[in-house]
Amino acid sequence: AQKVTQAQTEISVVEKEDVTLDCVYETRDTTYYLFWYKQPPSGELVFLIRRNSFDEQNEISGRYSWNFQKSTSSFNFTITASQVVDSAVYFCALSERAYSGAGSYQLTFGKGTKLSVIP
Amino acid sequence: EAQVTQNPRYLITVTGKKLTVTCSQNMNHEYMSWYRQDPGLGLRQIYYSMNVEVTDKGDVPEGYKVSRKEKRNFPLILESPSPNQTSLYFCASSLGGPLHFGNGTRLTVT
Numbered sequence: 341a342q343k344v345t346q347a348q349t350e351i352s353v354v355e356k357e358d359v360t361l362d363c364v365y366e367t368r369d370t371t372y373y374l375f376w377y378k379q380p381p382s383g384e385l386v387f388l389i390r391r392n393s394f395d396e397q398n399e400i401s402g403r404y405s406w407n408f409q410k411s412t413s414s415f416n417f418t419i420t421a422s423q424v425v426d427s428a429v430y431f432c433a434l435s436e437r438a439y440s441g442a443g444s445y446q447l448t449f450g451k452g453t454k455l456s457v458i459p
Numbered sequence: 460e461a462q463v464t465q466n467p468r469y470l471i472t473v474t475g476k477k478l479t480v481t482c483s484q485n486m487n488h489e490y491m492s493w494y495r496q497d498p499g500l501g502l503r504q505i506y507y508s509m510n511v512e513v514t515d516k517g518d519v520p521e522g523y524k525v526s527r528k529e530k531r532n533f534p535l536i537l538e539s540p541s542p543n544q545t546s547l548y549f550c551a552s553s554l555g556g557p558l559h560f561g562n563g564t565r566l567t568v569t
Contacts (some may be wrong), residue, residue: 375557385549385560431501446517447558449494451501 342367344434346450353422354458361417361453363432369393374408374415375433375447385431391415422457429454461486465550465561472540473569480535480564482550490553491533492517493525495546496563502549508533540568 343366353359365374376388389399391408399406403420419426432450463484472478484491492507494517504517508527522544524536533552537544545568551558 377560383547383565384562387557387559390557446504446507447502449502451499 342369342372342434342436342448344432344448344450346430346432346453348453349451350454350456352456352458355424356421358418358420359422359455359457361419361430361432361455363415363417363450365413365415365432365434367413367434367436369436371436373435375435376406376415376417377431377433377449379429379431379452381428388417419455422455424457424459427455427457461559463550463552463559463561465548465564467564468562469565471567471569474541475539478537478540478566480537480548480550480566482533482535482561483531484533484550484552484559485531486552486554486559487530488552488554488559489530490555491527492551492553492558493523493533493535494549494551495519496549497546505535505548540566542568544568 345364347362372393374391378386378388389406396408396410405418407416429452431452433447435447466481489510493505494502495505496502503519505519505523506514506517506525508514511527511530514525514527527533546566548564548566550561
């Protein structure tokens with residue numbers, strides 16, 4: 341069975357500090373997708389990134405970057421020069437390409453990391 | 460604008476009073492799903508649907524029903540709500556890419 345672990349329940353940083361959110365996953369599939377979602381205080385879930393298991397290239401988008409390492413089953417998320425607007429709960433998620441068509445859509449979420457950026 | 464719309468945003472009800480939370484998407488997505496979010500537990504899937512008239516249980520289906528009579532709509536039905544169903548509910552849809560989520564429905568059952 342698939343599993344996603346976000347060991348950091350809550351993190352506080354001072355504005356402009358860099359912060360890394362950890363995500364470790366377990367899966368038996370060789371083909372799978374990893375995701376990060378952001379949930380700001382307003383409550384909606386905002387998609388940030390999707391990465392498939394064959395693409396281990398790191399991704400950078402502005403102040404956000406993602407480090408995918410299959411060897412350690414990790415998909416960590418770094419925010420550089422954090423801002424107050426980055427305060428949110430961040431979820432890592434995994435979907436497996438199971439034998440049924442539904443497999444590629446079934447997301448297993450971690451329990452989330454609450455990030456507080458202090459001005 | 461492409462979106463997933465849930466209604467209502469907030470709902471307070473009493474134990475045993477049947478309720479329906481509606482979900483509609485305008486992106487012609489085949490896949491739709493319901494999740495509930497609880498503190499310390501993250502998001503857990505309740506039911507999902509791969510297409511019209513095709514639904515299946517997720518991880519926590521007890522106490523819930525769904526239907527998919529049309530592609531765009533996927534209502535969540537609580538026939539006899541109980542206090543342990545107090546939660547934040549999200550509907551989501553997809554066409555093979557990432558899930559698009561609605562804004563959530565905060566349900567309180569007293």
